[in-house]
Amino acid sequence: MNKTKATLLASAATVLATTAGAQEISDDTVKIGMILDLSGAYSALDGQGSIAAVEMAIEEMGGEINGTPIELLTADHQNKADIGSNLARQWADQENVDMILGGANSGVGIALQDITSEKEIAYINNGAATAALTNENCAPETGLHWTYDTDALANGTAVAMVKEGKETWYFITADYTFGHKLEENAAEAVTANGGEVLGSVAAPFPTQDFSSFILQAQASGAQVIGLANAGTDTQNSVKQAQEFGVVQSGQSLASLLLFLTDVDALGLDTAQGLTLTTGFYWDQDDAAREWSNRFEERHGAKPTMVQAGMYSSALNYLKAVQEAGTDDAKTVVAQLKEMPIEDAFARNGRVREDGLMVHDMFLAQVKTPEESEGRWDYYNIIRTIPGDEAFRSLEDGTCEAIKG
Amino acid sequence: MSDSTNTTESARSSGGWLSDVRLWAAIGLVALLILPHFLYPVMIAKILCFALFAAAFNLLLGFAGLLSFGHAAFFGFSAYVTGYALQTLRLSAELGILAGVAVAALLGLVIGLLAIRRQGIYFAMITLALSQMVYFVALQAPFTGGEDGLQGVPRRPLFGIIDLSTNMDVYYLVLAIFCIGIFIIYRAVHSPFGKVLKSIRENEDRAISLGYDADRYKLLAFVLSAALSGLAGSAKVMVFQLASLTDVQWQMSGEVVLMAVLGGIGTMLGPILGATIIVSLQNELAQVGSLSTIVQGAVFVICVLLFRRGIVGEIGPRLRRWRDGGEKDK
Numbered sequence: 001m002n003k004t005k006a007t008l009l010a011s012a013a014t015v016l017a018t019t020a021g022a023q024e025i026s027d028d029t030v031k032i033g034m035i036l037d038l039s040g041a042y043s044a045l046d047g048q049g050s051i052a053a054v055e056m057a058i059e060e061m062g063g064e065i066n067g068t069p070i071e072l073l074t075a076d077h078q079n080k081a082d083i084g085s086n087l088a089r090q091w092a093d094q095e096n097v098d099m100i101l102g103g104a105n106s107g108v109g110i111a112l113q114d115i116t117s118e119k120e121i122a123y124i125n126n127g128a129a130t131a132a133l134t135n136e137n138c139a140p141e142t143g144l145h146w147t148y149d150t151d152a153l154a155n156g157t158a159v160a161m162v163k164e165g166k167e168t169w170y171f172i173t174a175d176y177t178f179g180h181k182l183e184e185n186a187a188e189a190v191t192a193n194g195g196e197v198l199g200s201v202a203a204p205f206p207t208q209d210f211s212s213f214i215l216q217a218q219a220s221g222a223q224v225i226g227l228a229n230a231g232t233d234t235q236n237s238v239k240q241a242q243e244f245g246v247v248q249s250g251q252s253l254a255s256l257l258l259f260l261t262d263v264d265a266l267g268l269d270t271a272q273g274l275t276l277t278t279g280f281y282w283d284q285d286d287a288a289r290e291w292s293n294r295f296e297e298r299h300g301a302k303p304t305m306v307q308a309g310m311y312s313s314a315l316n317y318l319k320a321v322q323e324a325g326t327d328d329a330k331t332v333v334a335q336l337k338e339m340p341i342e343d344a345f346a347r348n349g350r351v352r353e354d355g356l357m358v359h360d361m362f363l364a365q366v367k368t369p370e371e372s373e374g375r376w377d378y379y380n381i382i383r384t385i386p387g388d389e390a391f392r393s394l395e396d397g398t399c400e401a402i403k404g
Numbered sequence: 405m406s407d408s409t410n411t412t413e414s415a416r417s418s419g420g421w422l423s424d425v426r427l428w429a430a431i432g433l434v435a436l437l438i439l440p441h442f443l444y445p446v447m448i449a450k451i452l453c454f455a456l457f458a459a460a461f462n463l464l465l466g467f468a469g470l471l472s473f474g475h476a477a478f479f480g481f482s483a484y485v486t487g488y489a490l491q492t493l494r495l496s497a498e499l500g501i502l503a504g505v506a507v508a509a510l511l512g513l514v515i516g517l518l519a520i521r522r523q524g525i526y527f528a529m530i531t532l533a534l535s536q537m538v539y540f541v542a543l544q545a546p547f548t549g550g551e552d553g554l555q556g557v558p559r560r561p562l563f564g565i566i567d568l569s570t571n572m573d574v575y576y577l578v579l580a581i582f583c584i585g586i587f588i589i590y591r592a593v594h595s596p597f598g599k600v601l602k603s604i605r606e607n608e609d610r611a612i613s614l615g616y617d618a619d620r621y622k623l624l625a626f627v628l629s630a631a632l633s634g635l636a637g638s639a640k641v642m643v644f645q646l647a648s649l650t651d652v653q654w655q656m657s658g659e660v661v662l663m664a665v666l667g668g669i670g671t672m673l674g675p676i677l678g679a680t681i682i683v684s685l686q687n688e689l690a691q692v693g694s695l696s697t698i699v700q701g702a703v704f705v706i707c708v709l710l711f712r713r714g715i716v717g718e719i720g721p722r723l724r725r726w727r728d729g730g731e732k733d734k
Contacts (some may be wrong), residue, residue: 038694075690081553081648082450083690089446107553107648114556114645130552137555176543177550205543
């Protein structure tokens with residue numbers, strides 16, 4: 001009799017305990033879903049390396065939060081917005097995913113933003129360049145943009161170079177929204193700081209032969225040739241600028257979007273002297289170096305800014321869940337906005353009202369082969385650009401949700 | 405291919421229940437009506453969109469013998485038009501879809517007029533080139549959102565009254581669209597018009613010598629195929645609430661060829677089965693890592709090596725032979 005009573009009491013207690021737990025963290029797991037490019041153009045700078053980075057973040061938390069296990073799902077969006085959004089919907093409806101980490105590809109990135117805000121799941125994007133994520137397509141209660149955006153890259157490079165006295169610019173622009181946006185941002189920054197834009201030429205996207213565009217840029221006599229393009233376009237234009245001796249003849253070449261893996265692919269002979277802005281460089285300081293070495297042991301390459309950003313966003317999300325004691329998206333995102341973001345990736349980071357993670361960016365110049373001590377030793381950090389200077393100010397944003 | 409349709413007709417006249425099209429269509433429809441209660445509705449709706457797209461493409465390749473490498477233009481561009489109509493012009497669902505179909509048909513008329521002047525590989529190249537022009541328009545036109553695409557397209561009510569806000573509602577809308585589209589294709593293929601198309605496919609010169617204006621028939625088939633592809637693209641916008649560059653890219657033109665060839669060109673069921681396989685593969689393999697494109701390629705190679713007439717194209721005649729053999733034994 002007594003024994004049955006005790007068992008009953010015990011089971012009642014267990015039931016109570018589990019329901020109490022369920023109120024805090026839904027279905028007793030913290031589920032993170034990653035939707036990124038694992039097989040296409042972005043798989044080197046994002047891809048498996050990003051998964052490894054997030055796994056490192058989960059391990060750092062001990063694989064659990066206050067006894068609740070953390071689970072990781074990953075999927076390849078194949079650079080198709082419908083596949084990405086289908087996965088996100090399915091994960092939200094059937095897997096009870098608590099947070100989605102989105103990778104490179106702006107189209108997929110915005111599609112995920114819409115779905116996660118509708119389903120009230122936390123969403124952090126690393127890798128999509130579009131500034132729309134915290135402007136016209138913002139979802140400040142659930143969606144954050146972590147590593148970089150077009151504004152920060154264009155702005156960072158342009159302001160810093162004008163301040164160094166390189167005042168006249170000429171742009172070679174990829175002829176589509178992304179390229180024009182980059183050029184527009186950079187040109188604004190150049191003129192606002194007393195520089196002058198001498199002209200620009202729109203190159204079809206994608207272009208194999210940049211020779212005529214490079215000749216026009218050389219003939220303009222501008223001090224800086226700004227490359228408002230990405231991926232293979234950047235690689236081709238940099239290679240051909242090298243063949244035309246652009247840097248050797250005294251002009252500077254500035255790439256408005258370049259990843260460490262791009263430099264690795266180009267080789268230092270070709271890429272040397274290129275100026276760029278990056279959100280992270282593995283050799284930027286001790287904390288970054290220590291983490292990056294562990295990452296390299298695991299993945300076989302140094303992390304790009306996107307991969308480091310994935311680590312940072314997962315880690316801080318998990319810390320915020322721990323702090324808030326719940327995985328409710330809005331509560332956790334609000335918690336993230338309270339926390340200072342400081343880890344192997346971010347310096348002086350904070351999540352702004354509109355969902356943009358503002359942190360220090362770095363102006364870097366690609367080393368010469370003589371300066372470099374080996375593979376991955378590619379950048380000289382010229383200057384740290386404080387977050388407020390690099391990113392678009394809150395007043396200039398167009399996020400309706402926070403303007404009220 | 406031609407004999408398969410002939411045997412279907414002779415089998416139907418012999419009256420075996422196995423070849424009763426209406427019976428099978430009814431069974432299929434019932435299955436599709438209850439399926440979303442067991443499987444994820446958005447996923448099946450996506451399969452239906454691509455199945456319609458592949459079937460529309462097959463109307464041209466399988467029945468008129470015209471290999472178009474530019475069908476993504478109709479599929480993708482109508483998606484943009486529908487998206488724009490729903491989002492910016494705030495039209496109701498059916499008007500948005502109609503606008504998409506109309507633009508796709510018009511596009512089909514222009515591209516078709518130019519392309520049918522040539523045959524074979526040149527026809528394919530012209531459609532590819534013109535569809536690339538459509539792609540660049542989609543990339544640069546101000547209303548398409550460039551590489552961001554049109555996002556968050558609202559699911560406006562049908563006729564202004566029927567609510568489409570849940571996935572289930574949209575699924576049934578897409579199912580209706582799919583049935584209408586497939587019915588149109590079925591009717592077209594089995595009409596005198598379809599017979600003339602097949603004769604043009606088999607021997608264009610003879611068809612002309614018999615007094616048929618081959619170009620007019622080909623153009624009509626092209627426009628019909630383009631309009632139905634557009635219908636599929638517009639339906640997809642209703643499902644995913646987005647229109648993106650993926651759908652106008654040349655890879656999509658290739659994917660629809662893959663779907664039709666894998667399932668079996670010149671059959672009614674083939675493209676539907678092919679689309680189901682490819683879309684499910686893409687979705688399932690997405691979660692296994694970097695395999696999806698490799699597996700898709702392998703599936704295509706296996707298909708071309710082992711069953712050149714596609715899955716339905718190989719299995720169909722075999723089933724029929726088995727059944728006919730059985731009947732003779734009695």
